[in-house]
Amino acid sequence: MTLHGVGARLRSLGVAASFVACSACGLSSAIRTEATNASRRIDAEIDDIGRKEAAYRAFAGSDAYRPYRVYGDREAWVKQFDYARVKTAAARTVYQRDVAPLLQRNNEKDEQAVAVQIAQISRLIGEAQAFADLPARRRQYIDTVSSSYATLALRSEDNAGRVTTAMGPLLALANRTKQAFPTRAGDVDKRVEPIQKLAEETANANRKVAFETANANAKRASDFVVLGDNARLVSRNASRLTEDVRAVTRQLESLPRSYSKTLTDMKAAYFITVQRWSWNDSADNPTTHTFTYPRREISGEAFDYFNSLPESLPYAARYTSSFFGSSVRTEPRVDARQWAALGIAPREAWNSADDAAEFGYTLSADYFHKYLTTDDGRAQESDWENVGEAVFEEHVDDLGMDIVAKPFGAFDDEKVSKPTPAGLAFVGNPQYGRWQTDERGVSFWEWYGLYRLFGDLLGTGGHPYYYRRDEWDTWSTRYRGQPYYGEDKDKKERYGTHGYVLGSSNRYASRIPEMRRVAMRHGSDALAGRGGLHPTGK
DSSP states (O other), X not given: OOHHHHHHHHHHHHHHHHHHHHTTOOOOHHHHHHHHHHHHHHHHHHHHHHHHHHHHHHHHTSGGGGGGHHHHHHTTGGGHHHHHHHHHHXXXXXXXXXXXXXHHXXXXXXXXXXHHHHHHHHHHHHHHHHHHHHHHHHHHHHHHHHHHHHHHHHXXXXXXXXXXXXXXXXXXHHHHHHHHOGGGHHHHHHHHHHHHHHHHHHHHHHHHHHHXXXXXXXXXXXXXXXXXXXXXXXXXHHHHHHHHHHHHHHHHHHTTOOEEEEEEEEEEEEEEEEEEEEEOTTSSSOXXXXXXXXXXXXXXXXXXXXXXXXXXXXXXXXXEEETTEEEEEEOTTSOHHHHHTTOOOTTTTOOTTOOEEEEEEEEEEEEEEEEEEEETTEEEEXXXXXXXXXXXXXXXXXXXXXXXXXXXXXXXXXXXXXXXETTGGGTTOTTTEEEEEOXXXXXXXXXXXXXXXXXXXXXXXXXXXXXXHHHHHHIIIIITTSOOOOOOTTSOOOSSTTOHHHHTSTTTTTTHHHHHHHHHHHSTTSTTOTTOOOOOOO
């Protein structure tokens, strides 16, 4: 039997022995203590409910209770103790039915089940406490409101004023927007109406606060619960309405805006960073000296090669020197020509006492995009912009696609934020062009002025590219809000990095093979998956 076999057998015997020993284990002392404490807590809570009820009934029989009677009757304070006892009775049932039998069985496999039931008991005890505490808690609330109602009324009036002040400009903006965009009037109303209802609710609540405040000031009976609850509602609504007004205002103001961002170019620059560990091979306890070479750029093909090497490589190359000379040999699985092409000087920044070294490396990349942006009738193409790996890989298939597009007449939260063929989100909008019919009776979109750049971007043979009416209808009714690459009947994509429209366009035809190699290296079809690069750690 090999040593490996003996070891495996010993491990198996050890596991078996452990299983036999553990099968006799019982519940832990910690869980048994928790269970005991849970039972005691139930008893303690039952006693506590009795004390609280006795105190409440004594107070309810005194003259001091008179100002609270209307609240106690309306909110059924005396019944809260019965509700609390229902909860403790349920907790006791859980203990006797679900915990005690498991404690008696004393099997470690029941540890989690006991813990779950103890948590259930704790929840029921907490609910019992809340019921039993309610009369005292409500009394304290009434005392707080009655002693500070004047301040609460002033704050309520201020908050109601804030609501009124905020609503004026919003309603005026809504009216102007409906006049400018009559087809969106219904959508404007849908956004404004909830805020109007909130404002009306706030005004009604403030009127209740004012009414009860007037009663209190005149020494008439005042409902301090109504006063306090409505003052809270006014405060809460004012804060919420202020935020809602701000958000809806942004949306209404966005309707006349128009913008888009098209990915027009992309590239990745690949780098290798070589590290060296050197030592004196003849020393008894040699010191290892570490040196990191400056990061150097490599081709995509070189990156592919070094990224394909196994993670388990002990080293990439080894340097040795002696009286007879020196040499560099790569690990058997590393191509010596690929390593030599890196141009690594083995003795750069060398420690003079060392005579041996090993080399490893890590890979990295920088990522770049170019964009064509439009903004309210102005167009600009960016220079290379450094983007993160996540952004690059998210859009590696989206060359010639809009990353975001917000047409005139759309709310900002209606913008198209999924990859869409350049300009397609603007098609059908008379702000940007019009439908025409060719000699064959095919309806197509003709761009106005500046926006012809979308047709030029994908055009071929000196002619712009036109979107057909049937294609736009398909996208608009079935794919709006989803990534859209225009798959044909033969399952070929029309748009994006792998689409045949881009591959045959004037702008991209000569460079598309390299761009597609980059896409394959970093995209969904790459062997490494969508995640892209992995550091080798070699």
